[in-house]
Amino acid sequence: MKVVALAGGVGGARLADGLAQNLPPEDLTVVVNIGDDFDFFGLHICPDLDTVCYTLAGMANPATGWGLAGETWNALENIGRLGGPTWFRLGDRDLGTHLERTRRLAKGEPLSQITGDFCRAWGIQLTVLPASDDSVPTWVYTDEGEMPFQEYFVRRQCRPSVSGFRFADVDRSSPAKGVLEAIQRADLVVICPSNPWVSVDPILAIPGILPAVMSRPVLAVSPIIGGRTVKGPAAKMYAELGIEPSALSVARHYRKFLSAFVLDREDAALQSEVQALGVKALVTATWMHTAADRRQLAAECLSLGSALL
Numbered sequence: 014m015k016v017v018a019l020a021g022g023v024g025g026a027r028l029a030d031g032l033a034q035n036l037p038p039e040d041l042t043v044v045v046n047i048g049d050d051f052d053f054f055g056l057h058i059c060p061d062l063d064t065v066c067y068t069l070a071g072m073a074n075p076a077t078g079w080g081l082a083g084e085t086w087n088a089l090e091n092i093g094r095l096g097g098p099t100w101f102r103l104g105d106r107d108l109g110t111h112l113e114r115t116r117r118l119a120k121g122e123p124l125s126q127i128t129g130d131f132c133r134a135w136g137i138q139l140t141v142l143p144a145s146d147d148s149v150p151t152w153v154y155t156d157e158g159e160m161p162f163q164e165y166f167v168r169r170q171c172r173p174s175v176s177g178f179r180f181a182d183v184d185r186s187s188p189a190k191g192v193l194e195a196i197q198r199a200d201l202v203v204i205c206p207s208n209p210w211v212s213v214d215p216i217l218a219i220p221g222i223l224p225a226v227m228s229r230p231v232l233a234v235s236p237i238i239g240g241r242t243v244k245g246p247a248a249k250m251y252a253e254l255g256i257e258p259s260a261l262s263v264a265r266h267y268r269k270f271l272s273a274f275v276l277d278r279e280d281a282a283l284q285s286e287v288q289a290l291g292v293k294a295l296v297t298a299t300w301m302h303t304a305a306d307r308r309q310l311a312a313e314c315l316s317l318g319s320a321l322l
């Protein structure tokens with residue numbers, strides 16, 4: 014079964030890793046959000062792409078889910094001593110990724126090609142693609158004004174109350190080479206348990222991607238368990254936007270194209286309401302604490318997905 018997974022950072026990376034444990038590498042393509050990307054110290058930083066790649070390569074920091082295991086912070090400490098900005102945590106080894114990516118981007122190489130080469134160097138056999146080679150930065154509308162995503166997410170630690178989102182220049186962007194082809198070839202599109210507002214919507218907003226996704230069977234895994242997130246602001250965002258934070262709200266978010274939905278045991282009571290949307294609903298353990306949890310959840314997604322074919 015050929016699968017395309019749409020992923021943000023930590024939640025996306027976890028399920029992508031589970032899918033990679035169940036599928037031959039030629040059958041899995043992971044399309045990653047680039048709305049979080051930004052420039053810092055003149056370096057082009059792609060937090061979600063790096064989280065997915067570090068996770069798939071087995072190099073991620075298990076405590077945080079982002080960044081590298083065994084990281085050191087000498088450069089950042091020195092920047093702090095010199096009075097520079099340290100609100101975005103850049104480890105010493107991680108800096109090497111940003112330096113080399115920025116060097117190649119400056120020569121005019123597309124992000125997708127650079128990502129493919131990095132994956133090969135890190136021993137990742139499946140295909141990881143940025144959703145676009147263009148820059149489509151997410152902006153967050155808040156009660157304290159409009160701000161770039163990382164300003165909201167990291168610097169302000171998601172404290173401002175959100176009222177909406179904007180994906181700048183999205184109308185002028187196009188999917189990275191290979192993205193539409195992979196979706197069109199896919200037997201199943203899996204929407205990972207990523208933030209619907211700022212990880213998945215920015216991928217679907219790139220012209221051409223949503224129609225391609227709508228032409229395939231689509232399965233989503235809820236990032237919200239018992240009304241809360243495992244990590245990050247998705248539940249807080251739902252509440253601030255006046256929508257109840259729940260797995261049901263996530264299913265409704267995707268209802269236009271959703272064929273199947275996976276929700277946590279804690280949310281079993283919502284199963285019939287999800288089914289009432291015309292969506293097949295599976296209740297299972299969705300919190301991926303370990304590599305075995307990832308493999309198990311992905312296997313259940315694939316067997317539910319194969320029932321859709």
Ligand code: GDP
Pocket residue numbers: 020021022023024025026027061064206207208211212234235236237238241242243244245246247248299300301302
């Ligand atoms: P970010 O870019 O690092 O914020 O990552 P994502 O958007 O991919 O993931 C954030 C979402 O992942 C949050 O809404 C979390 O609740 C969800 N998430 C993280 N780990 C898990 C997990 O183990 N299971 C489920 N179901 N959701 C998870």
Ligand code: CA
Pocket residue numbers: 021022046049060061212
């Ligand atoms: Ca992200």
